[in-house]
Amino acid sequence: MERRTFFKSAGLAAVSLAGLGSGHLFAKPAKKPNIVFFLIDDLGWTDLSCFGSEYYETPHIDALCKRGMKFTDAYAACPVCSPTRASIMSGKYPARLNTTDWFGAPQPYNVQRHWTRNKPLLPAQYKERLPLEEKTMAEAFDENGYNTYFLGKWHLGPEGFWPEDQGFDVNVGGGHSGNPGSYFAPYTKVNDLPAPKGEYLPERLRKEAAELVHKDQKGNPFLLYFSMYSVHTPLQTKQVLKKKYKEKKKNMGISNEWITQSGRRVRGVQEHEVYAGMIEAMDNSVGKVVEALKQEGLYEDTVFVFMSDNGGLSTSEGRPTCNLPLKCGKGWMYEGGIREPMFVVWPGVTKPGSVCDYPVTSTDFYPTLLDIAGLPLQPRQHVDGVSFAPLLKGEKKLDRKAIFWHYPHYGNQGGSPSSAVRCGDYKLIEWFESGKLELFNLKEDIGEKNDLADKMPGKVKELHKMLVDWRKEVDAKMPMPNPRHKG
Template sequence: MINKIVLQTLVIFFLISLSYFQSFAQNREKPNVLFILVDDLGWTDLGSFGSEFYETPNIDRLAAMGVKFTNAYTASPVCSPTRASIMTGKYPSKNHYTDWFGAPQPWNFQNHWTRNKPLVPAEYTTNLALEEYTMAEAFKDAGYKTFFAGKWHLGETEEFWPENQGFEINIGGNNKGGPSTGNKYFSPYGNSQLPDGPEGEYLPWRLASETANFISKNKEKPFFAYLSFYSVHTPLMTTEELELKYLRKRAKMNLTDQFEPEYANMNRTTQAHAVYAGMVEAMDTAVGIVLESLEKNHLLENTIVVFFSDNGGLSTAEGSPTSNLPLRAGKGWLYEGGIRVPMIISWKNHIPGGQSINTPVISNDFLPTLVELAGLKESEIKYKEIDGVSLAQVVKDPSAKISRNELYWHYPHYGNQGGNPGSVIQENGWKLIYFYEDDRMELYYLNEDLEEQNDLSKVESEIASNLEKKLKDWLEKTGARYPIKRADL
């Protein structure tokens, strides 16, 4: 006969074990999230999005497993505003995150690099406010382990860096917009947030290895990992082997570097830059390292994977390393080449693979989408003031509709790459750009003119007028700041 004390002990042990396994099961019901953000990657810079020169087999496989968004936009033609929109779900203009953090402010416009331009650029906010409830904080509050690796560029000083914005681990994130210290893309990096590796170690592969190690160490609990590449931002640096590979490939394909001066000093019209191609492939290899870690740890079916770029490809300045054709212009411009980017959401066996969605979406949408897909009910309550809409139903059923008609952009600055201060509204395929230098409008019907070559503002004046009113109403509602005409100072 079993001793009473022994029996009580067994019962207690059973209840504790049951509670533990129930808790473990509940945790595993929460999907992991892996968010991959690339810097300056253009809309057609992937094989799965049309490139015949760059090789991206790992990302192409991710696209085949998930949903491709062919009409996806960044909230800005430059990096920091888009990154803020991902973290907050808000349009950058709402809190004046309208230029890349570190860009010159107009305090002393006589010494500003735009001093000979007709406008003084608008003042912008230089740090992602700590009062913002970020995507990382939402997952951390829900019990997720949070991890950041790579480019942050959302705060000038340390108190605004990832570890103070919801990330428990920060590898490499600081105020820099590119790898501008040390040996840049190769170790030693000279980055206070990233210990140097062996001499000659390549940065994207190091960031991928750090992310893969984090996944392996945290496979028993839900995690939110944010891999934010410095690639493929300048400086243009790749390995000798990859550069040689693409020099040979360029010769085999009879490609030459071609530029057209129509929209900027140098507008690249072919994808043929060997070093840039090597950077794209190295970034793809890094994505493969992380996906392999998910597969090795049997986590692929329980992990939502997002792939995105922070603005369009660099095609009109700084060496013009890529082409965004058929899109017009590139990074720093409000034309499609500056704001339309590749986007993929994959969740094996939960999202139908191989789908392509042409619904217009924007970087503000990630926060409510991931909150809903992961089932973070408490966080949904905290996000009532955001501008993004959830795409959760769309990724599960590509025929579903989302409850939004217009998209907006506000960029009251001169882009380093040649773009001018302006604001944009897009509705039902119509895109109106309002330029502040001369209070001029351009109107394009993207469904028939993706290249933005036929300005219809005079022909379709009623449509232009209606869109202009909606745009100005939205700008007033968000409290947007504007550039100032020098004659008004």
């Protein structure tokens, strides 16, 4: 018997025994909820209508968000993709896993062939795979009787480290690549997804997701992890959508506006018609899955999670979106790079239309979803995650002092090696090139315009010690001086 099949059978047996022990000898155990996790790629904090966009249209996501709790202070564990994705699957900070950059980024031993070769620092060496020794969230659900489905972007290691090796029964399109190469078939970088020429990838993946929902589950609940390639580059959409948003921009009287943030030219308003079309296609994918669940009578038995893996792309590669009022975007330690649009729908528990401003982060999903499903927690695994199920039930805070980030690399988008900590309303960033420490009060200054470091040296000292102590605890790898640099 295969390992996953054995554990699934054992999990079902345990559920049945739990029912026997309850005093209801012939009672059927309560059905576990289905979990549908939508992870979007490069979606900015204000890229949804329900998070403030007036140009992009996301009616299906907006309707789903209204059924649950919107989190205004939700964070990715890293300003780039692979580390955040690893944190969701493992419940650990990227610094603890040593998966601190997107898989494929330069290592210190091959940086001489990269544009960063003459920078002041050499990036820290990192692991380019999610280790198989980690018990993933998918494995935890799989072992407890869930059918586990993965669709879309994986980007957590080479072959042998793909979704089917990490606890998923089904893998549709997940492989080593961080982007599809093209959103129109043939998809040059999407693993094992043959398609007729010209097929549009978001439409294909949402069709595949709906078919998995319609599949006979044989009485088992399921975890459907829909990790979209959208809205990552390349910037491509269907012509009908591009035309729609070009006309909408004209009707709204929107014109190009540019501002400067941290020395980078960024859009001052959302108005990129191709990007808007990609967002609508992504929204339609969410709608297709919701429709399939309704058709199967599963809508009210399903918990929904919606999240992005890092901030919106605003400082390079076409600069397609605007993250204002946040500063910068993907690849940066400022809020635009790490604060994400997130909501959770837990039918019968979360108050529809509720809003939570307590900070949570991507390591928290692992224990939270186990908690919601009534499955055993894995405290030795999700050591950096805290279940935020109490927040979903209406409580106001969690037992956690701070959230940490560590990105000892240069980002393609202009960010540089740094660490950060948020404790309460205050956030401290340490920039490794200069040693500069920046302090912001996010409650009063969400745009991080006013550095309080000189005015509040005591708070700087307190948070910096917290950050240094945390780096020691997780054995965070640090960048080193670059001998090639002539400063």
